[in-house]
Amino acid sequence: MSILGVGLGVAALLVVQTVMNGFGEEHRLRIRESFGDCVVVGRRPVEQPKELLAALRRDPAVLSATPFSEGPALARNGDFSGVAFVRGVDPADAGHPARRYVYAGAFDELDDGRVILGVGLARALRVQVGDKVEVWSPAMAERAEKGKAPLPAEFEVCALVRTGFTEVDDRAAFIPLRRFNQLWSMGDRVHGVTLRLKDPAAAYETAARLNVGRPALQFVPWQEIKKNFLEAIRFEKTMLFFLMFIITLVASFSIGSTLFSAVIRRSREVGVLVALGARRWQLIGLFGLQGLLIGALGTGLGFLLTWLILAFREQILGGINALFGDGNLVANVYQFSKVPLHYDAMDFVVAAGFTLLVTTVAGLVPAMWAAGRKPSEAMRDA
């Protein structure tokens, strides 16, 4: 039972850590894919994007530099409408992340008369690939104020994307950058440039270097784009580690009590061992080793349980959702289509190290008590 207790504690600790790592990694990846490794923006739209793009593309740390413009618009299909966050992109951009998330249709069919929608937005508008949607930009509203009758831009849906990140799926609409600039009356200007870097981990240093001599622009590395959010995830992981570690501590107390019972039950043998010449350190070692052994077996069991729980996580979550009728919490609340995972070897090393330490100490306490007793007492109590 002690081994099972330790195993459950270790499994709880590692399952939480691994899932939290998964959430963190998934968020980091999606932030990078959605916004780039570094975003270049200014207080005003970039006036000469071609010069800036050429300069940035020459930098050895930059893989690609892509201009973008973005803004909210009203999307409509008959009686159904929704707010779309429209992003102007280069249809020829072979490395555009949206290509990886195409759910239906084809990214390459994007042209001035076509649009790519997030699946959530398409569902809200009741459209599929091949259907038409109307888009109303803020610039059209300006024209209406000036007394001109604005006509909506009509697009045919050429593809749907599903990133699993509902914030994107429920709002995203991609149109060619040239068409965006027409609808938003941007001329040749763009809202910013997305950079993909050779070493995304060095985004801070690269952004700072690229910013030198370009005071009108701001180079924002991906870590800063949703900094508070990423910090919250990291803090949440630390707190959960602390809370889950308490479970391991509780399990170790059960080891302590089990070993204490064993020591009392084997009081006679302890006395005899001392009478035969067993030294204090030998008795401490004997029972301490028992604690270590329970810890080692419990840790092994915990690793196995962790793997099993994580391998069947979707089924387990589905069962819980079915039982409590909560629907798909992961998609609805956490914006993922499935529970993300990221195994970190260091989590396993730390969990095993802590568990072995705690269980060994839990075994040492009764061992020290047993070793400190007079053998005459130990044999008399038996």
Add this chain to the structure above:
Amino acid sequence: MPEAPIVLAAQGLRKAFASPAGPLVVLRSVDLTVRAGESVSIRGSSGSGKTTLLQLLGGLDVADAGAADFLVPGRGLVPARRNLGKGVGFVFQNYQLMPELTALENVLLAARITGGSADAAEARALLEAVGLGARLGHLPAQLSGGECQRVAIARALINRPSVLLADEPTGNLDEATGAEVMRLLLQVVKERGTALVLVTHSREFAARTDHQWVLSNGALSPA
């Protein structure tokens, strides 16, 4: 002929236990000297403190006053309490064998705990000497009381102690088995030159030892 060396020396041993009526003095001031190869018996009524005295002599308990030393070859007389398993062997009334270990393993355990030089061959020889050559692989539960006590004797002798302390070794045995065990015990200690301190109720067994003492009112007196 030169006198044999002292293997056990106790001086002024005093022991009292707490009781509701105040301290219960079991041993007032006990002196005892045992020389190499000697056998000594201590008799006394139940509760007279025989077992307590034996535990103090062997270092299993701590005296309130006085000291007990025994001979460790190469080191001379050393305090009993801090040298368990080295110069003294124990035989208990209820054998005190490890139930999970075979007869041979029980004997070897004593050697391994102290890091002694005795090996499996010597343990086997000792068990054969006490008539258990055919029962080496048996667990205590598979042995009779007399056989268990013979394993205990072999275990007590494996580290070649200077003195063997036996606490009513026949107390749990029937008359015939007890007599056989006692015969064997006296024989093996004599053969090996090991001193023996025997605590017993039996006048008959006590009479077979070189020196007989009676413990009464917390003091030893010659029988």
